[in-house]
């Protein structure tokens with residue numbers, strides 16, 4: 199019965215043929231081929247009229263993304279991590295190779311090369327506007343004209359990234375199809391009055407949840423990191439499949455799950471309507487010219503005000519929990535403390551393929567039970583490598599944040615807050631890639647990344663069940 203429902207939901211919800219292990223009807227396969235062909239023939243955005251484009255792409259024209267090597271230049275490293283006279287936006291960095299990717303104008307790159315003559319660099323995205331364009335669904339124009347078509351074609355759900363409205367519709371169908379396993383709960387509202395939704399996944403009637411440990415999986419705290427949102431959704435879907443194949447599995451009889459696929463709904467929506475590369479939420483700040491607080495610098499554990507200013511991408515706000523989403527989450531956890539024995543936490547981000555363990559705020563303080571924390575981190579990394587061949591580096595989050603160089607860079611993170619106050623085991627995973635796509639990972643990677651992350655989550659759950 200459950201398998202049949204899962205198949206039905208798969209067709210409705212858009213699981214891929216391979217994900218279900220079942221054959222899609224012929225007509226749907228034909229549609230799939232049409233869209234594959236469209237993707238292959240993606241036109242240049244400049245050949246299209248503005249109503250055919252999802253957002254104004256002119257805002258990125260002329261900009262590039264370059265990978266700068268700071269391994270032999272401490273001054274360059276400082277200039278990249280802190281406030282700088284050069285105008286660039288930080289993307290990801292590789293902490294092993296000691297490179298940072300930055301979004302900038304080619305003239306700025308030349309100025310930097312002049313200032314730091316030993317700087318090695320390579321351009322990894324030479325046409326940023328086109329690269330941005332290619333991350334939106336390729337049938338964007340038609341789906342915008344007729345939104346219901348998106349639902350008709352929803353068997354392709356994991357083939358492309360999805361806007362908030364479609365994600366919420368998908369979650370609602372999920373709840374209707376699996377009322378005994380999936381429950382949606384609105385835990386509060388954002389500045390723009392969007393609901394912050396939690397997906398409860400629980401398989402047995404246990405109103406007190408007394409004997410169960412709860413695992414929390416979050417994504418989308420940074421708006422532009424779309425692959426983190428799709429990976430939470432994919433994990434929910436994979437968990438349903440896992441349950442149908444293993445109804446007596448201890449993962450589901452002894453664990454409850456709370457998923458938050460879109461921790462920053464206002465920011466996510468903004469990446470679909472205005473700026474694909476937006477990172478923060480969208481609430482007002484003390485500076486009337488600048489919107490948005492970095493939610494991941496807003497949690498009340500070793501919070502310090504960021505050295506970044508109000509318009510900066512890492513702005514922390516003026517006080518802890520000023521970002522509404524972090525406040526709502528804290529209040530929800532406090533109010534439901536007795537219902538959830540929160541034990542594990544994984545926060546998904548992108549990019550650079552890393553498994554990060556606490557603390558983020560400082561490398562000077564060792565986390566409790568550090569050996570087991572590291573062992574589990576390597577276990578997750580190894581599981582991912584066995585699943586997909588992809589290498590995820592393991593390190594303390596403070597190293598990734600360069601908290602020792604500039605202390606406020608690692609302050610107020612969701613990782614530290616959850617680890618210190620709520621979860622015994624806590625990680626931040628930075629997903630793919632480590633190559634040339636960065637935040638603009640094409641939609642064709644949604645499924646492979648979803649699969650490798652679910653494998654890592656499954657390993658995490660089994661490890662947790664062994665804790666006593």
Ligand SMILES: [Zn+2]
Pocket residue numbers: 419420423547548
């Ligand atoms: Zn992030």
